[in-house]
Amino acid sequence: MTNPVLVEVVRSGFTESAHRGSVVVTAPDGTVRLATGDVTSPMFPRSSNKPLQAVGMLHSGLSYDGADLALACGSHSGEPGHTERVAAMLAAAGLDESALACPPAYPLDETSMHAAAGPLRVTMNCSGKHAAMLATCVAAGWPTDGYEDPAHPLQKAIANAVVSLTGEPIAATGVDGCGAPLFAFSLTGLARSFGRLTQAAPGSDERRVADAMRAHPWLVAGTDREDTRVMKTVPGLLSKVGAEAVWAMSLPDGTALALKLDDGTKRGCAPLGVAVLRHLGVDVSELADLAAPAVLGGGREVGRLRVSWSAP
Template sequence: MPQTFAAADAVELAVVDRSGFIESRHSGIAIVLAADGTIATKLGDPSALILPRSSLKPLQALACLVGGAPLDGERLGLATASHSGTERHVAAVRDILSAAGLGEEDLACPPAWPGDTAARDELVRELGQPSRIRMNCSGKHAAMLLTCVTNGWDTEGYLSPEHPLQLHTREVIERLLGEKVAATAIDGCGAPVYATTLFGLARAVHRIGNSSTTSPFALHRSAGVLVQAVRENPWTIDGPGRPDTIVNERLGVFAKGGAEGVMVMVAPDGTTVALKMLDGSGRAATAVALRLLERAGALASPDVAATMSQLPLSVSGGGQDVGAIRPAF
């Protein structure tokens, strides 16, 4: 059975400090690629297999774009997102569905409450219910449906790994990875998610993040358009006050977290980091990735420190901050 790395192949990436006592430790693997694509740093075994979870979304969104889906700006940002379900997010997803001539009922992702606290509270006050369009992956699903309509593919069963959409998506993903996927699993939203090496994921994200909108190659032009769309609309990729949006807004870093402690980032200069926490916790992933980019010289230390102060890294005791979640290096 395919499986991810063992504890013996991991290194300590983060600790939880409570009142000067190290209470918990997060081990994992990480890799940093320099702007030219060479390996700058390896922590643990980056050849190990992982499930990228939502960190795969930039690759899936690019497959939709390459497949002819008319996506740009905010709508392309939503296709790449794990959004927090605000009204602004939902409106953009509805725009994608409208372009496909479809509605919320055509989404195959499960119903969910908004991740944004204010949006959820408002929905509760209005006696609303969880819905498919509020689910954090609804932008990806809407983009997949639009790609199906654009190509004349049946929208029924669009999540099946054997559906033409998913076969096309897998082919694009493997081109970007530079390797064959090792296994196929079902993500939390119901879409296929593919086992890749951490190095392969880093290589794919590096290629996307270093692409130009004026490249002579169509795939790279589309990748450049995708990254530009997210950087110009950072609210789309995550949500107000949420980590991926914060690092994009403050540092110009293209970031996409995934469930089970996965994170990928591309700095403005093209330096790329990918990591996976062995215990599946993502609470330290953003901080560790930023620190790795700082160590690589891609981000200035004062800028990283200021951004870290905006992230949910404090440890509380008696209603006060008594410690912090912090990188272990």
């Protein structure tokens, strides 16, 4: 394991804290091109694994493409355009919100949150994935009850897809915040899987996922969210953020990256992700506010986050 990367919080010229993390970049052939920190130990990728889960669903008979498939891969903000489409996905499968196993939650979008009458399952950020899981069960003739159980045929099919895409065995199975199974593998496996999505043959299940997400970035996240912004800004980029400070991306040629901050603090992800893209020669000039987010004091800027890292 090499020295970790640091995202420093600089307030009034003084470094008050730093987020330690790890970064891996894989080449189009899946070999490690750059690594710093721990990129081989298993970790839970959280929502960064949604594109992999979607591949398992397509392998099992899910017929989604385009917008619905993008939402199945997303962690949406609960804006009206998100929740209305999730409701339509459920209705098309002959189901309603009561079939969702994800917990009720308020929208992530602040405007939508203030307009909400209360927390709902459909406004939970993972409801698109859960609606797709239910639709997959209907298509495959599997029971919808208990679809979130690791022993369910759906979750076994998803686990097989994860193993195939990462090139690693699943080290542990946990429960994600949305209630669905969560599989542990390395940052290197996560990066490698994203590279395989963008390099896959047109029309393949893997490429359908990558193409849907890149064509509909707002459905993957929402207004002003990181995934939305970077996919709109960088042509052909595939991106998916996960909770606990995980982020995976792939360029069109299959060069991919994955990062994780040890303390799970999300605020350090954006500057680190943009720094790695810049190191790879990507034009990130339109992402300056993500590259060095402001630190506020009394409502005014008193510092910045900065990445302290000398790329090998």
